[in-house]
Amino acid sequence: MKFTLSWLKEHLDTTASLDAITEALTDLGLEVEGVTDPASRLKSFTIAKVIEAVQHPDADRLRVCKVMTDEGEKQIVCGAPNARAGITVVLAKPGDYVPGLDVTLSVGKIRGVESHGMMASERELELSDEHNGIIELSSGEVGQKFVDWLALNRPEAVDPVIEIKITPNRPDALGVHGVARDLAARGLGVLKPIADVSVPGTFPSPIKVVIAPEVAEKAPFFSGRLIRSVENGPSPEWLQKRLTAIGLRPINTLVDITNFFTFDLNRPLHVFDAAKVKGDLHVRPSAPGEELLALDGKTYAFAPGTMIIADDQGPESIAGIMGGEHSGCSDETTDVFLESAYWDPIAIATVGRALKVNSDARYRFERGADPAFTQKGLELATQMILDLCGGEPSEVVTAGAIPDTTRSYALDPARVISLVGMEIPEAEQRRTLEALGFRLEGDQAFVPSWRPDVLGSADLVEEVARIASLTKLQGQPLPRPQAGVPQPVLTPLQRRESAARRLAASLGYNECVTYSFIDQPAAALFGGGADAVRIENPISSEMTHMRPDLLPGLLAAAARNQARGFMDLALFECGPVFAGGEPGEQDLHLTAILVGNTTPRDPYASRRKVDIYDAKADAEAVLAEIGAPAKAQINRKLAAWWHPGRAGNVALGPNALATFGEIHPKVVRHFGIKGTVVAFTVRIAAVPLPKVRTPSRPALALSGLQAVERDFAFVVDPQVEALTLVNAAAGADKALIERVTVFDQFTGLEGGKKSIAITARLQPKDKTLTDAEIEAVSAKIVDKVSKATGGVLRG
Numbered sequence: 001m002k003f004t005l006s007w008l009k010e011h012l013d014t015t016a017s018l019d020a021i022t023e024a025l026t027d028l029g030l031e032v033e034g035v036t037d038p039a040s041r042l043k044s045f046t047i048a049k050v051i052e053a054v055q056h057p058d059a060d061r062l063r064v065c066k067v068m069t070d071e072g073e074k075q076i077v078c079g080a081p082n083a084r085a086g087i088t089v090v091l092a093k094p095g096d097y098v099p100g101l102d103v104t105l106s107v108g109k110i111r112g113v114e115s116h117g118m119m120a121s122e123r124e125l126e127l128s129d130e131h132n133g134i135i136e137l138s139s140g141e142v143g144q145k146f147v148d149w150l151a152l153n154r155p156e157a158v159d160p161v162i163e164i165k166i167t168p169n170r171p172d173a174l175g176v177h178g179v180a181r182d183l184a185a186r187g188l189g190v191l192k193p194i195a196d197v198s199v200p201g202t203f204p205s206p207i208k209v210v211i212a213p214e215v216a217e218k219a220p221f222f223s224g225r226l227i228r229s230v231e232n233g234p235s236p237e238w239l240q241k242r243l244t245a246i247g248l249r250p251i252n253t254l255v256d257i258t259n260f261f262t263f264d265l266n267r268p269l270h271v272f273d274a275a276k277v278k279g280d281l282h283v284r285p286s287a288p289g290e291e292l293l294a295l296d297g298k299t300y301a302f303a304p305g306t307m308i309i310a311d312d313q314g315p316e317s318i319a320g321i322m323g324g325e326h327s328g329c330s331d332e333t334t335d336v337f338l339e340s341a342y343w344d345p346i347a348i349a350t351v352g353r354a355l356k357v358n359s360d361a362r363y364r365f366e367r368g369a370d371p372a373f374t375q376k377g378l379e380l381a382t383q384m385i386l387d388l389c390g391g392e393p394s395e396v397v398t399a400g401a402i403p404d405t406t407r408s409y410a411l412d413p414a415r416v417i418s419l420v421g422m423e424i425p426e427a428e429q430r431r432t433l434e435a436l437g438f439r440l441e442g443d444q445a446f447v448p449s450w451r452p453d454v455l456g457s458a459d460l461v462e463e464v465a466r467i468a469s470l471t472k473l474q475g476q477p478l479p480r481p482q483a484g485v486p487q488p489v490l491t492p493l494q495r496r497e498s499a500a501r502r503l504a505a506s507l508g509y510n511e512c513v514t515y516s517f518i519d520q521p522a523a524a525l526f527g528g529g530a531d532a533v534r535i536e537n538p539i540s541s542e543m544t545h546m547r548p549d550l551l552p553g554l555l556a557a558a559a560r561n562q563a564r565g566f567m568d569l570a571l572f573e574c575g576p577v578f579a580g581g582e583p584g585e586q587d588l589h590l591t592a593i594l595v596g597n598t599t600p601r602d603p604y605a606s607r608r609k610v611d612i613y614d615a616k617a618d619a620e621a622v623l624a625e626i627g628a629p630a631k632a633q634i635n636r637k638l639a640a641w642w643h644p645g646r647a648g649n650v651a652l653g654p655n656a657l658a659t660f661g662e663i664h665p666k667v668v669r670h671f672g673i674k675g676t677v678v679a680f681t682v683r684i685a686a687v688p689l690p691k692v693r694t695p696s697r698p699a700l701a702l703s704g705l706q707a708v709e710r711d712f713a714f715v716v717d718p719q720v721e722a723l724t725l726v727n728a729a730a731g732a733d734k735a736l737i738e739r740v741t742v743f744d745q746f747t748g749l750e751g752g753k754k755s756i757a758i759t760a761r762l763q764p765k766d767k768t769l770t771d772a773e774i775e776a777v778s779a780k781i782v783d784k785v786s787k788a789t790g791g792v793l794r795g
Contacts, residue, residue: 001174002164002245002247002263003179003246003263004162004245005018006155006156006159007245007264008176011177011192012180012189012190013192014183016189020188022035024183025164025179025182027469028467030164030166032162032163036160037158038126038127038159038160041126043145044092045091045120045146046145046146047142047149048070048090048091049067049087050065050084050089050119051065051068051073052065052085053066053084056077056113057111057112058111059079063078063079064113065119067089067117075113075114076116076117077115078118080133082132082134083133089119089135090120091118091119092105092117093105093117096117099126100120100124100125100126105117120135169453171453172266172370174266174367176265178266181437182467184435191435194265194376197380199379199386201225201393203394204394204395205225205337205395205396206226207226207274207277207280207337207397208281209282210281210283210399212282214285215307216400217347218343218347219283219343220344220400220402221342221398221399222339222341222342223374223398224281224341225396225397226394227382227385228274228334228335228391228392230333230335230389232254232329232333233252233253234253235257235388243259252333253385255271258271261377267370267381268320268361268364269340269378270339272329273327273328273335275334275335276326277311277327278312278313281316282309282311283307283319286304286315290308290315291315292317292324293326294322294323295324295325306318306354307319318351319351320341320343320351320362321351321352321362321365336385338382340374342371343365343369345365345367348362349362368453373449405447408444408445409444409454409459411445411457412443413425413426415457416429416465420470421473422468422473424464424468428468432464432468433445433460435467445460492689496687497590500625501572503625504572508570509571509592510572511572511573512554513573514554514556515543515553516547516576517535517538517546517547518542518546518547518552518553519542519543519545520544522552522556522671523546525552526552528547528548529545530580532581532582533546533580547577548579549589549591549641549681550590551591551593551641551667551679554591554679555593555663555673558571558593558595558673559672562674567596570593572590573592574590576588587683587686588683589684591680591681591682592615592680593663594614594615594677594679595677596609597610598610609675609676611678615679616661619650620650623687626684626687628657629652632652636648636649638659638661639659641663641664642659642662642664643661643665646662648660648661657683658682661679661680662676662677663677663679703763703764705765705766708769709759709761710762711743712781713757713793714757714785714791714794715791716754716755716756716789717753720754720789720791724788724789725742726740726742726758729760729784731784735765736764737781738762740759741761743757743759744756745757755794
């Protein structure tokens with residue numbers, strides 16, 4: 001949204017400086033994106049007078065001029081045909097930057113004659129395209145600043161252009177009057193009222209308007225009138241300069257008037273050449289095969305049902321977006337039909353996106369124009385056409401009805417403090433809302449028709465705080481409890497998550513944060529990809545489904561790192577995974593992967609390939625950190641993306657707390673990763689909370705009696721798992737046996753059998769064990785293992 005400072009002052013009676021206005025606009029939420037100030041690039045130029053101009057000795061088209069400047073008499077070589085004695089000119093001195101030439105002047109020689117500066121043309125100063133000669137001023141004193149002369153004699157030439165960024169919720173600021181309203185509410189001036197104009201019609205309009213029932217909801221109201229015997233042509237200079245300043249190309253008076261109202265009062269209009277309209281205008285859905293050559297020179301083919309404006313011959317306009325070339329107004333137009341309508345924002349946005357057509361009208365209608373200003377805008381535009389083009393207006397024709405936007409919300413002055421933290425007196429709050437156009441009746445604030453974004457009492461608070469300036473908001477410390485211990489801020493699950501992340505990082509893993517959305521094929525590899533977790537409006541084709549596991553994101557990250565030459569990786573992520581699209585169908589996991597070689601902590605240790613035991617050890621370390629019971633078991637109830645023979649679950653009965661092992665080779669190939677990938681996943685929420693919650697750790701229990709360790713080697717069948725043997729041995733005497741660990745495995749024995757060697761640690765509690773007691777426990781271990789596995793002691 002662009003406008004000039006002088007344009008703004010036609011709606012705002014203010015003495016505020018440009019800097020004060022731009023600072024206030026940004027603070028009000030109308031962010032200033034840029035200011036083009038012509039005076040800033042012309043501030044170095046001064047006024048001078050030519051005393052003498054003689055022919056250059058070596059050039060027919062050059063003259064050597066004596067010029068009186070504020071620094072005395074200077075010699076300047078000039079090639080302009082109008083360089084002569086007695087004229088007042090604009091002087092650029094050595095060291096001045098000339099914007100039209102993009103050069104900085106210096107003292108130079110032209111055909112052997114020194115020149116101390118130059119006399120500028122309008123194009124060289126970017127005032128216009130005129131370059132037939134140097135500027136001749138009708139007045140001015142030697143040494144006077146040229147910008148000061150322009151401000152008095154051609155103020156439009158130094159009129160700053162302000163460009164602001166409009167958020168989608170502020171359609172009222174898409175007109176200069178709406179911007180001025182905000183500034184007036186802030187206190188930077190007084191808002192000038194819009195003239196109340198009513199132009200009586202002198203004859204019935206021969207063109208009527210009909211809204212088809214199929215589009216009645218999309219086109220609530222349409223008004224228009226015929227103006228005959230107009231004289232169209234180039235618009236007045238002031239109107240052309242105003243449009244040119246904001247980047248619009250003047251076309252003719254009728255079209256320029258509609259563009260002016262679009263930016264001045266946020267009221268898009270359209271003009272039809274009435275002589276080219278056959279019959280009445282119909283707002284209707286398009287028929288199959290209909291198309292329109294629009295004013296932008298492009299032909300648009302309409303899908304059946306597209307809302308258009310048509311006459312008896314066919315389409316004449318894309319309703320609310322752009323008119324057609326056939327009925328456009330030219331210099332030969334004598335009778336014009338002026339349209340002012342209100343369109344449903346969603347309908348306009350839908351058609352605009354489908355046709356991929358952009359216009360200033362669409363930009364405003366799809367954000368919400370003021371429906372109550374529809375007919376008033378028609379009257380004001382009619383008056384301007386009569387003033388600039390003459391003519392005779394018809395009576396107004398209408399179709400439909402203006403939507404009723406009346407609504408009110410309770411104004412609670414205390415909510416400003418509770419929602420924003422600012423103390424603003426009630427009287428100031430009411431003054432602010434009234435300045436913004438709200439009507440107050442008791443504790444009810446009635447929303448003006450031009451503010452479709454205000455939809456609740458909280459929005460009233462936002463308006464009050466915005467005008468008061470959030471820069472005045474001061475931080476206040478939260479109140480502290482007077483006595484007692486404050487309640488915990490974090491939940492047990494949040495504390496566990498933090499502890500798990502810290503430990504994973506301390507184990508040497510690098511944390512990743514990946515998208516919660518993945519593509520359907522990757523989701524399907526990990527048991528997901530169903531419609532229940534599909535994204536309705538994905539941001540890309542690679543992010544269509546919620547992730548069922550953290551592994552896809554980590555594996556993709558590993559593949560990207562390997563592609564850049566980083567082959568040894570240790571990555572982890574902690575975050576939610578989704579089993580469905582409903583609340584409660586998600587879980588919190590910590591997942592880590594290892595690829596390539598280990599990085600030993602011991603500087604003298606050798607590097608080796610990562611294996612399943614690296615993942616198992618780290619998974620158990622994370623489980624221990626978050627308080628998982630030490631009595632967890634290992635099982636092989638694995639999902640399809642784990643290697644069936646090189647992975648396992650850490651579980652309490654049927655409840656799997658963690659999974660560790662190698663990733664299935666087909667999954668690794670899918671992601672394009674080189675080498676073996678081992679990983680572990682800890683299901684943080686699945687770890688049961690302790691039954692007794694104490695603020696401190698339990699007392700350390702140490703026995704003063706010597707522990708005893710005994711080694712056993714059992715010959716078992718090859719399919720026997722070490723865990724089965726360990727569990728059997730540990731159950732031989734739970735009171736004395738503290739732990740059982742495997743320290744060796746040997747395969748290739750006679751009959752294909754294997755040997756598993758274990759160490760059982762016996763810890764007495766009340767007395768030292770005798771040899772007979774130790775032998776009795778050893779016999780129990782042998783008996784339990786034999787019954788559980790069929791194994792025998794190795795000879």
